[in-house]
Amino acid sequence: MTHIGVIGGGGWLAGALLRPVLADRIVKPADLVLSSRSGNISGFEAWPGVHMTTDNSILVDASDVIVFSVRPSDLDEIDLDLRGRFVISVMASVSVDEITDRFGARRIVRAMPNACAEQRQSFTPWFATDDVRKSEAEFAQSFFSASGRAHFITNEHELDYFTALTGSGAAFPALVADAMIRHAIEAGIDPETADLAVRQLFLGAATQMASISDTPADIVELFMEYRGTTAAGLSAMIDADLAHAVFMGLTAARRRAMQGAD
Ligand SMILES: NC(=O)C1=CN([C@@H]2O[C@H](COP(=O)(O)OP(=O)(O)OC[C@H]3O[C@@H](n4cnc5c(N)ncnc54)[C@H](O)[C@@H]3O)[C@@H](O)[C@H]2O)C=CC1
Numbered sequence: 044m045t046h047i048g049v050i051g052g053g054g055w056l057a058g059a060l061l062r063p064v065l066a067d068r069i070v071k072p073a074d075l076v077l078s079s080r081s082g083n084i085s086g087f088e089a090w091p092g093v094h095m096t097t098d099n100s101i102l103v104d105a106s107d108v109i110v111f112s113v114r115p116s117d118l119d120e121i122d123l124d125l126r127g128r129f130v131i132s133v134m135a136s137v138s139v140d141e142i143t144d145r146f147g148a149r150r151i152v153r154a155m156p157n158a159c160a161e162q163r164q165s166f167t168p169w170f171a172t173d174d175v176r177k178s179e180a181e182f183a184q185s186f187f188s189a190s191g192r193a194h195f196i197t198n199e200h201e202l203d204y205f206t207a208l209t210g211s212g213a214a215f216p217a218l219v220a221d222a223m224i225r226h227a228i229e230a231g232i233d234p235e236t237a238d239l240a241v242r243q244l245f246l247g248a249a250t251q252m253a254s255i256s257d258t259p260a261d262i263v264e265l266f267m268e269y270r271g272t273t274a275a276g277l278s279a280m281i282d283a284d285l286a287h288a289v290f291m292g293l294t295a296a297r298r299r300a301m302q303g304a305d
């Protein structure tokens with residue numbers, strides 16, 4: 044894979060995915076074309092060789108790999124003939140069948156990264172149609188590995204589930220973190236310290252959960268066994284059915300992901 048074109052290359056997710064790819068030299072700046080509505084894309088100042096355009100047909104002509112990173116609602120205005128081309132899509136809720144219907148491409152990788160890609164900490168499940176060549180699948184794996192953990196899956200429907208579970212990135216943990224910060228402020232801790240404390244807590248917790256073999260359920264059990272302050276807090280949260288709220292949230296997000304592009 045040599046030349047990469049990213050439609051919607053000025054967006055949040057595209058930048059988060061591409062900066063690690065450029066930093067790791069998986070793609071050379073001169074081999075990358077980004078399209079946007081304005082043609083002026085910031086965030087790539089470190090790689091002045093990157094090409095930018097407002098014209099998606101120029102991008103397609105210059106690229107071996109065409110990456111779609113626009114919002115699903117922006118697709119209607121994109122009219123391209125991609126028959127015989129290799130396409131990677133990171134768009135939520137847009138199936139490979141829809142991409143084939145709209146653009147004619149059959150060699151499609153569909154992936155669901157999240158915005159933690161910017162910190163190289165995305166979890167990125169990806170699916171490939173049967174027609175995708177080995178070299179293209181290898182490119183997809185290395186492209187997404189630059190920004191986190193890329194994970195090949197064989198069932199496209201699971202991507203809609205992962206859109207809810209992990210595509211949301213920091214959003215769901217941030218909701219819990221914000222509730223903790225607000226509680227700390229109500230308890231009299233100054234807002235700056237509360238913010239610092241909870242961010243560090245989440246960093247420590249995430250680092251620990253990623254590095255030890257105990258599951259999250261094991262960690263809860265371990266603290267419950269102390270029958271101390273943490274167990275008192277955990278018991279109250281379990282009694283308040285925190286898990287129910289999480290299940291409701293993930294179910295709503297999955298339902299939305301399965302509704303398709305609108
Ligand atoms: N932001 C996130 O955390 C995640 C986003 N996604 C998916 O990634 C896609 C992009 O999302 P974001 O980067 O967050 O959105 P965004 O709004 O930041 O970026 C989309 C970009 O596409 C550009 N664009 C729109 N129409 C265009 C056209 N015709 N030609 C060229 N560029 C065009 C827009 O100007 C914008 O810069 C969406 O489909 C979303 O579902 C998937 C997982 C996570």
Ligand SMILES: O=C(O)[C@@H]1CCC=N1
Pocket residue numbers: 135206210211212
């Ligand atoms: O919230 C959204 O719809 C997109 C897809 C996954 C993350 N962001």
